[in-house]
Amino acid sequence: MYTLNVNGVTYQANVTDAETPLLWVLRDVLGLTGTKYGCGIEVCGACTVLIDGQVEHSCVFDVSSAVGKKIVTIEGLSATNSHPVQKAWIQCQVPQCGYCQSGMIMATEGARRAGHHGNEILPELKNVCVCGTYERIRRAVKTL
């Protein structure tokens, strides 16, 4: 059992293996499915979350290491899409299939929290989008 703070809410996560990646705890134990599985080996970025404000890839982040830290997932930005990154994404009609976009948005938010703005955010976005929405991500990021 691990006590986790996700999006300001305290959860008791019933898992036994300390090495269970946070990704699967979020998805399968807590039912927070906005964070996605893409590769499991820290290459694609679909699983990006913020931990104590830092960009982390939850597919390789042990649940035991997340205890006592502030975890923010896509669900924690704004359920009503009022967060600036969400607004920019809707304004520029970025998502296609949308599957990578939770990770893209969290990586963008992580870059903003690290003090980057506008085009400075672009080098931080290494996540994979198989649909190829990159051109629109560039448009959206410009406004942030």
Add this chain to the structure above:
Amino acid sequence: MSCNHTADSAGQPVSPSGCSRRNFLVSVAGGLSIGFFLPDGGRMLEAATAPATEAQLNAWVRIGTDGKITLLFGGCEMGQGSMSGLSQILAEELMVDWNQLTIRPADADAKISYTTGGSSAVSRRYLPLRTAAATARELLVAAAMLTTGDTARGNYSAKSGVITRKDPVTGALQSWNYGSLALQAATPQAQALLPAVIPLTPPDQFRLIGKPLARPDIPPKTNGSALYGIDVFLPGMVFAVIKHCPTIGGTLALTPATPSGAIAVVPCFTPADRGAIAKNSFNAVAVVADNTWKAKKIAQGLKVQWALPASTASVDSASLVTLAKQLLETGQPIVAEPASAAPDPATLKTVLGSSAKSLEATFTVPHLAHATMEVLNCSVRPTHTAGVLTGLEIWAPTQSAMSVVATANVVAPSLTPAQITVHTTFLGGGLGRKIEQDYISQAVQIAVAVGRPVKLTWMREEDFGHDQYRPMAVIRVRAGLNATGGITAWWYRNVSPSILQQRGRAGLDSQAIEGSVRLPYTRAMSLTEWVPLPSGIPVGFWRSVGASINAFAVESMIDMLAIAAGRDPFVFRASLVSDPRYLDLLAAADAASSWRKTLPSNRAWGMAVAESFGTLVCEVIEISAPTAGAVVIHRVAAVVDCGTVINPDSVEAQIQGAIIHGLTAALWGEMKFVNGVASQGNFNRYRMMRLNETPTITVKVMTSANPPTGIGEPGVPPSAPALANAYSRLKKTRVTSLPLFPGTSMSGL
């Protein structure tokens, strides 16, 4: 406009009742429901005239007494925007505003569901959907007529979900919300007042068609609420992963005992023949645990005894290329074109030999994985009555909901199809892979075995290693030029595994030859042939399928001919084409890429044009190669003719995405089999384009009054040849084999 496709909604099918009339069906179920026929096979003209039977109807528009207007959507949304495009068409003719409409995914229903593929979702449904929506509008007007007794259509108008009557004498206005007319509109009396010909809105009066409206499926995709298959989360759910025999064609020798920590180990059979994999053979085991990670870890450590096939030669990339090259010479070709009076090889050889110039090249393309961002997955909830299975509820990211019903019914033959409910979720990419049924069948098998709700997730390694791949191909093209740059002879021979033959169909494979027939280029003599390549590798539909293969060979050879003729590629193509659509497209692409005339010497450009799914696309690409083994793609100018544009914003997005998809494959895409085993298991060895590698892509859409044509796939075919033509120009050696950079890896984040 809103979209009910989030975690807390599931579509309910409307049960049709009522009388059949023209090609639609009206029913009263809390309002007006109009069922109509959206053709699945490009039979638009038949649809307009065929008398409808209930079984043919496959879409429903519903106008509730509460005023809610709903389109039941029988396809799937995988990013291509068809959910939104269809709504735009509906709202246009129904005379409602964009925000007055809700689109709801239908559960699998023979009357509503259709298979999403062939870039057809919108193009095949354009006219039928407009007609159906216009019929609904006219029924609402008829309902108002019944209320007033005035049947002069000219006195009524429809706008923003309101019917208004203007008294011709007094000018007094009377109006009704659609909802208040819905019950009356569903009566035979209203139908009797319908005009003989349902009037459609003239294109110059379109309010919504052709406008860049915001897609309703986007807001749930920016806050985590969009429900993909992989997100289905049911009370009491357990989690499964799959472990296939790593060698394609191998089968389970012995089901392993359930290891500690696991809930179950379930042997799984495959639902269809695919290459070396035999239908109904047990080629995988599923491990079930209380979370996916645990199941994966247990599966990794699980020792499974497999019975391996006697030979893996047919599942080995190097052997297959060798065999294909042999078959190029010795195989029995099937003529793809011309349909009659095909020239014989001896004549072709003579003409080629006596041409001013004669060129020959052999092109090779590899197998490709789909690599959809969302891995294969499926969730199933079995229900039991007195210990007996009495129902299955299935949530699937599927391109073919009705196939899911059939697949489940094979696993659970004691059920009737009515006891099987299928919810189509959002798809995190489909690309043709999610038409297949292997993962669906496995999930149902597991749920039936464990008797509780289960979600099956394929780990990425299984998704890469057990795909149904875009076929490889070896293609030889021979072509001759006369002294004035005309093509004297064209002899095209494609050797490739057949998707359709793996699905039990004999003869010429239409998928294999797509993009090599009906070429726009004038040739004095031409022969296009296909030789099936026997192969054990499971093959399947991949965004644009054969067109992605053949456009590379065709457009590379055309480029070689242009060089041999000493002509600019635009000028050369234009000299061979008479179709004005092509000529206009070429002229527009020429103008859109004027930058190519002033490139510095360390850069080069290339172009290609291809038609697929009725849509013409020309792409012009600028590249440089600053270091060996790498290329920088600076920009792409694309010009598209897709007939009437429903949503220009979606067209742009689809073309940009398709170009990135096509370029990624051309640069790095390759699934290599060695001794029956797939070599690339994850993105680190199957490289995808990242943002910093993405060129600037401009998309110009031609204005056209023709009916809409496909948009999801047509951007793919020209991208590989345009890149190869640029690279050949830069390096002064012809690219004949894809990918350009085999064996590249992708770095971690």
